[in-house]
Amino acid sequence: MIPMVDLKNQYQRLKPEIDAELAKVLESAHFILGPNVQAFEQEAAEYLGVKHAIGCASGTDALHLALLAAGIGPGDEVITPAFTFIATAEAIRYTGAKPVFVDIEPDSFNIDVSAVEAAITSRTRAILPVHLFGQPADMPALIALAEKHGLKVIEDCAQSFGADIDGTMTGGIGLAGCHSFFPSKNLGAYGDGGMVTTNDDALAERVRILRNHGSQVRYYHDVIGYNSRLDEMQAAILRVKLRHIDEFNRGRRRAAHAYSAALKAHVTPPHENGLGTHVYHQYTLLSDRRDDIMQALQAADIACAIYYPVPLHQQKVFAEDCAGVSLPVTEDVSRRCLSLPIFPELSDEQIGRIVETVAGALA
């Protein structure tokens, strides 16, 4: 069996480092917002080249807290792609604001900047691009558009840890970046975890207060906050893995480039937009014969997945917001996209088997 992501293999490789750090946390009996969280925040901020990194309980919470700290609330509109994981839009709704879904570029699958411009109204307050599958969205164009219209840009970096545009890491380009440490993400914990990054001192302060029950000084509460903290075990694991993130991302790129070279005659491989580094959280191809490929992979005991089969504007939960909304590129891509296994440890032998199976299905 070749899985979508092989976390068992990675743990075996990192076991001595991780087990030693976890034992120290257990012995310290300090489990929430302790020295590992503080150190991880500092190390992550340094790695990403940002002033502030604030750990929280999940990527979904990072989005929610960043939007709240940016002042987004009821009556506001936030423009975002429909071709993403539900959490992007859920977080907008948690604040009381309305997600306004726009179409994507057919090649990069990222938010289409001209579609964003066309969707701006007097109620628009923010743009929430997703660096989908690990490839940076067109941030220079989005930032220019946002400045022209007085909008905030919050980045969904859940799939793009370590991706950059001209040396500036995703998460350090907009007003805030929202990261997820869900186990299968490029930088994954062994449970839930998330982080907000920003160069804005005031926004960082508000996120720090919001994640910890609206409190700056213990037992003094200024606003209604949340229990959304990163814990010491996850932070200790993330500190170990952060030391390997460049190697992980290089491994993902190596596997992706091997796939693309071997498959480009058979399918539409993922397109690198050349704006920055694609860190391949997913390797997602397009094919009119997706079902044939899936059947062959299944028969060969190789995992595959459709990210995402139902775009957000067609989800029942957003039916009211999206009556009459049609996003042709998003709908076409969701009918033809297929993601293959991708993880840093994917071997040449595994890649060979997968490529042969896909090519064989289309022969």
Ligand SMILES: *Cc1c(COP(=O)(O)O)cnc(C)c1O
């Ligand atoms: C994973 C993911 C999230 C949510 O992260 P969690 O840590 O699972 O809450 C948000 N947006 C995107 C695009 C994601 O892939």
